[in-house]
Amino acid sequence: MFARPARKTRKPVTMPDDTRTKLLKAAMKVFSQKGYEKATIREICREADVNIALVNYHFGDKAELYLEVVRYAIDAAAKTKLLNRAVEENADPCDALRQLIRGFIERLSETREQFGFNLQFIMKESTQPTPALSQIIDETLRPLYGRLRSLIGQILSLPADHEKTKLCTHSIMGQVLHYALARPVIGFLWPEMKLTTQQRRRVADHIADFSLAYLLTHRMKPATAEPRSFPRKKREAS
Amino acid sequence: MFARPARKTRKPVTMPDDTRTKLLKAAMKVFSQKGYEKATIREICREADVNIALVNYHFGDKAELYLEVVRYAIDAAAKTKLLNRAVEENADPCDALRQLIRGFIERLSETREQFGFNLQFIMKESTQPTPALSQIIDETLRPLYGRLRSLIGQILSLPADHEKTKLCTHSIMGQVLHYALARPVIGFLWPEMKLTTQQRRRVADHIADFSLAYLLTHRMKPATAEPRSFPRKKREAS
DNA sequence: ACCAGTTTTAAACCCGTGTTTAAGTTTTGT
DNA sequence: ACAAAACTTAAACACGGGTTTAAAACTGGT
Known part of the structure; x- marks a missing residue:
């Protein structure tokens, strides 16, 4: 005052x-x-x-x-470039996407770790934004969002800011965030579902498969001719 | 005391x-x-x-x-059987699913309406549960979840409580809830995106297309032989 | 008209919150 | 060694939250 x-x-x-x-x-x-x-x-x-x-x-x-x-948290987060690496190391955008989803879910899940809950942080405020929300989004979520979009744009052969690209991006983010945000609800509906390390991996791969099914059949220029059947369970080292 | x-x-x-x-x-x-x-x-x-x-x-x-x-809200919700009707009126589970997603998004979005925000209610508590959460889930969310699951199970030709069925169900719920829950976040990332009535419809249809792409190509018994190309923009009266 | 029961009102009460004060203690520079 | 600055402390302050009180206003029945 x-x-x-x-x-x-x-x-x-x-x-x-x-x-x-x-x-x-x-x-x-x-x-x-x-x-x-x-x-x-x-x-x-x-x-x-x-x-x-x-x-x-x-x-x-x-x-x-x-x-x-x-x-402080953002700073700590910036050092773990897991997500960026996922993109740079994989030539195939599909692999990069899968990796990105894995890293995302990993980050969202490890709440107890010292620097793990940055994003959980963000989302906790999401239904009723705090003044910090815009800054947080600017500094962490927006670049990630851009990366995800350009990746999906690549797969779809569409520009990163095309509406369809954005819709797909949010579809994927929605799935990922669901497991981090609505944990209590999921717990009630699906009690056996504990998010162990293995199950997290399963969930991440499911999301990747689920999403790639659409992405791979809706690319604009079917460069390699017909929509080939999807590499469904293409496991690989993280 | x-x-x-x-x-x-x-x-x-x-x-x-x-x-x-x-x-x-x-x-x-x-x-x-x-x-x-x-x-x-x-x-x-x-x-x-x-x-x-x-x-x-x-x-x-x-x-x-x-x-x-x-x-009170639950009581009101029980009377609007929009969601149930969607299932009963459509023989084709895919159409029913699309309808269900539309109704779901509609319900989640119309906050101002008298009985529209029952579910918004639920989700607002989801990150920090109130004592009422379990009751709410039991009485409203669980049946809806069950319906969704059995529907998806039908499409996949899998039992309703198969793990894959559940994963897909949560994938769809995740997408839908994303647009209701993380609205502020979306607003920052995608400012042009206002949830008007038309855009809600577009979003709902996108989610349906996005999800059906996976569901239709991963049914266990491809009863009608090959995975036919999806009826992508199959509009119809609500 | 009167009275008992119900409903409403204005004002307080109690508690927990973020914040501030004024005085202490420690550290630092010279 | 000494003073100034930095830091810490215990105690209060101001405010808003849910809750309660005691009395007033409103019923309906006889």
């Missing part, structure tokens, strides 16, 4: 260690578990074993702490 | 009209827009043009009001 007490020492001279990062880690954990709204700064501070006032001292307010956590 | 002032007149002798239903309608609206947590009793009462204390007088507390709203 009124002016904040002029304490804006963003980056102190000391090592960027101790309290600030303790808070970041704790916040990361709590935010990802509870979501922005339900996460309380008291719990974060308890988790970090730190005084309540310190989050305001170091970050200003809850929203800025959240943004900082997001940046 | 301690005993509630013994006012439990669930159904008064007077017509079940006025205040109680005003509250139900308002609560339905607000809950569906904001979700359980962020919806405030004060806003609901303001919306219903009614005193704050009345929700506690008529329903006990917020949770019971919520449950009552859920029951």
